[in-house]
Amino acid sequence: MFASDPPDPVRYWPLADLVVRTPRLELRPDDDAGLAALADRAIDGVHPADEMPFLEPWTDDAGNPGFARGILQYAWRCRAEIEPTRWSVNFLVRDAGRVIGMQTLAATDFGILGEVRSGSWLTRSVQGRGLGTEMRHAVVGLAFDHLGARAARTSAFADNVASRRVSEHLGYTPDGVEHHVRRGRPAMLMRSRLTPETWQRPAWTAEVDGLGPCRELLGAPITR
Template sequence: MSHATDAPPDPWPPRHLVLRTPRLELRPDDDAGLDELVAVGYRGVHPPEQMPFHVPWTDADPRYLGRGMLQHFWQQRSVLAPENWALHFLVRVEGRVVGVQTIRADDFARRRTVASGSWIGREVQGRGIGTEMRTAVLTFAFDHLGATRATSAAFADNRASLRVSDKLGYRRTGTTTVVRRGEPAEEVQVAVTPDEFVRPDWTVTVDGYPACAGLLGAAPPA
């Protein structure tokens, strides 16, 4: 009688993935962290007269806002596959969740392009955290996944997001008109390549990546 000696592969390798910067720790979403993120959402993400998101989720009835947030992230996690994926990194400062930094891709194995989006609570805005967390995922995308292009977008009146893009070397590639709260609004599209990326004078460390490579449509590390 033969016996299997090899342990089965981890069914969910992203649980071990972590990006670290001087101030931040970024890990893909888990249920305990999402509860913290919901609390951040309730405390406020933007002034009520503004809307930085395509989907105006912050306008939801407060009775259902938290449930809607959890269902969104659960749904995204449940359909993650090499052909189409989104990693929602919960961003922590001193162990406390302050926001989320998303990186996503369609057919990454052939297109080698990622897109990003993010938000943080108003209580920590204006401290450079948005720049630091996007730097982390760009470094991960270019240096570990092997991406050749990263894109992002922001409404023209979202100056904070566009400043982050400018600082990191993105170039503007066009604009489009999006309906926001029932009114037309201009969206600015940006992109950056590894050569254009303005790297920081500090290091991003990445742990737990090799096991995730196949799930993200990326070649395993040599």
């Protein structure tokens, strides 16, 4: 019997080797062990019960037995549907090796439109330390400096002051509003847009490794 070579996930799934590093954080596309750790953190709370920062109020199910499983299933679904014309990459955010949140970067027809969208959340125990700003800078830097994006969009409800402050800090400009029903009541969603020219770059530069093999999957130009 001949020993077989160990499996190499990067051969078939290049995102497995992608990493973005900031002064305090490490962002990697979701993996199953990290998702389980994130689900454990989410059970402890993401926001006060009388607030709802998300368009889909998924945190209302935190007390249900299937809540943690739902976080994994959502991430698996996003991962399974990634293709060059439509993708949503959920980066697990780690601080000193501990999973503390999720930062999403998504796009539709990126190779043609050159635009990305972002969304994120942090567990309550680490909020208020500027980490939300740092992780947003990380994916914006990935998009603009490495993928060649021409614009980045995000949105937040009018009463989500923390998220809106992050956007303002980075240099996003208003891009219209939307009206939605949230927990049975009307709510205003504020859209924002950022370009490489308006981005208020931080004093540091994100370190990106493992991106080359991911470009085709993300519909990004192949660099030579």
